[in-house]
Amino acid sequence: MSDEAKYLYCIAREHEELQLGNIGIEEKMVYTIAQRDVAALVHSCPPEPYNTGDKALAEGWVLEHSYVIDQAMKKFGTVLPFSFDVIIKGNDDVIREWLDRNYERLQKELERLADRAEYSVQIFYDYDMYASKVLSGNCDLLALKEKIDEQSRGKAYLLQRNLDLKLKDAVSSNVEKLAEQFGLEIGSIADEVKAEERHSFVPEKYKDKKLMATFSCLVHRDNVDVLGLALEKINCLDGLAVRFTGPWAPFSFVDTGGV
Amino acid sequence: MEPERESCLVEVLDRLLNKGVVLNADLIITVAGIPMIGINLRAVLASMETMLDYGMMEDCDKATREWYARQKCMVPSMNR
Numbered sequence: 001m002s003d004e005a006k007y008l009y010c011i012a013r014e015h016e017e018l019q020l021g022n023i024g025i026e027e028k029m030v031y032t033i034a035q036r037d038v039a040a041l042v043h044s045c046p047p048e049p050y051n052t053g054d055k056a057l058a059e060g061w062v063l064e065h066s067y068v069i070d071q072a073m074k075k076f077g078t079v080l081p082f083s084f085d086v087i088i089k090g091n092d093d094v095i096r097e098w099l100d101r102n103y104e105r106l107q108k109e110l111e112r113l114a115d116r117a118e119y120s121v122q123i124f125y126d127y128d129m130y131a132s133k134v135l136s137g138n139c140d141l142l143a144l145k146e147k148i149d150e151q152s153r154g155k156a157y158l159l160q161r162n163l164d165l166k167l168k169d170a171v172s173s174n175v176e177k178l179a180e181q182f183g184l185e186i187g188s189i190a191d192e193v194k195a196e197e198r199h200s201f202v203p204e205k206y207k208d209k210k211l212m213a214t215f216s217c218l219v220h221r222d223n224v225d226v227l228g229l230a231l232e233k234i235n236c237l238d239g240l241a242v243r244f245t246g247p248w249a250p251f252s253f254v255d256t257g258g259v
Numbered sequence: 260m261e262p263e264r265e266s267c268l269v270e271v272l273d274r275l276l277n278k279g280v281v282l283n284a285d286l287i288i289t290v291a292g293i294p295m296i297g298i299n300l301r302a303v304l305a306s307m308e309t310m311l312d313y314g315m316m317e318d319c320d321k322a323t324r325e326w327y328a329r330q331k332c333m334v335p336s337m338n339r
Contacts, residue, residue: 011280059268066271083279119262120270201269224262232260245270246262251278 005047005089006033006040009068010249011099012076013110014039023071025050025064033092035099038106041072041079047089069249078113080106080256081249102256109256116191117247119217119224121231123182124202124209125175129239134170141166179213182234189227190217194252209241216252 009030015037024030028043052058065084072079088095099106135141141163148159179195187193196214219227228244235242 059272062272062275063268065275066266081274081279083277083281084275086281201267203267228260228262235260242260244260244262245265247264248266248274249279251274254278254280256280 003047004091005045005087006042006092006095007045007050008082008086008088009041009043009065010072010079010081011106011110012039012041012072012079013037014076020071020075023068025061025068030068033095033099035096036103038099038103038110040095040099041068042095045087047087049087050085073117073247073249078110078116079249080109080113080254081251105256109254113218113250113253115221116218116250117221118250118252119190119219119227119244119246120248121186121215121217121227122206122243123179123212123214123234124206124241124243125178125212126208126239127171127210130171130174131167133239134174135167138170141170175212182213183215185230185234186215186217186227189223189230190219192218192253196252203243206241206243212240218250218253219246 007025007028009024012032014032015034016032017034017039018032020030020032020041022029024043028045030041030043032039032041050058050061062084069079069081088098135145144159144163144166148156148163151159183193183195194216196216202209202211217227224247231242231244234240
C-alpha cells in the first residue's frame, strides 16, 4: 500500500499542471493534477486524516482550506469545492484515474455552475417594532392588553405572560409569511435558492435584531446587481436589515452525483 | 446593495463541514477500487459550532477577518 495521499480542495476547469504556492493547510504546496481539461487542486499528505483535539488548530485548518478555495475561485472561476478533510490515498496517477473515470460528471457540473457563484442572504428584523405592529392590528390581543390594566398585580402578571406568548406566536407567523415572500422574490432572480434552517447565528453587527431567514442563493454573475437592488429594497423597509455576502464557491449547490 | 466578502467562522464551518463534495465517507474505504480516506473533525468542530450558535464566541467576525488579513500578507501569489 502506498504511503502517499492527496488532500483535495476543489475541482477546476484547467488542463495544465500548476504549482500554486504554499497556500494549503499548514503551508503545504497546493498544485493541480489535470486530466483533459479538468483538474483537482491538492496537496500531498500522509495517508491519514487531519485530526486534533485542539480547537484553535482545527479552526485554522478549516480557514486554510477555505482560503485555498477562495484563491482557486479567483484564478479558475467556478470550482467544485470539497468538504473539509477529504483525502484520497495514492499518488497523482490515482487522482488522474479518478478524474478520468468521473470526467463526464465533473465536466457537466462545472458547465452547469459556470459563471455562477453562491451568495448568502440573511434578513433580520426588529422584534419590538414587529410586535407593536402586530399588536395594533390584532383586536383579540388589544382586548387582552386592555384587560391587564384593570386587574390586580398578580393576575395582571399572568395575563401579561399570556399576552407575551400570544404576541410572540403572532409575530412568528407574520415573520414566516414575510420570509416566504422574500424567498420567492429572491428565487425569481437567482438560479436556485435554499432556505437555511440549520443554525440561527446572528453576527455582532445585528445583535439588536432577530434572524428572519437565511437563504443560500446560486446566482449568475449577470444577475448579482439585480439581486442587490431587490435586497436593497428589503433593507430599506422599516425594521428590517439585510446582510448580503459572497461570492462563495457553490458549496450548497454542487452535486456531483456521488463521485 | 453590494455583496460583502465577509464570513463568520460559524459560516465557514457550516460550509466546509456540512456542504461541498464528499467522497463518500468518514472512514478509510474503497470505492470502485480506489482507496479513499475522508475523516473529519466533527467532534471537535461541532462543539465549536454550538458555541458559536449560542453566541459564545462573539468576536469570531473579527478573528476571522484578522486571520484572512494575515494570510493575504503572507501567502505567495498564484500567478503562473
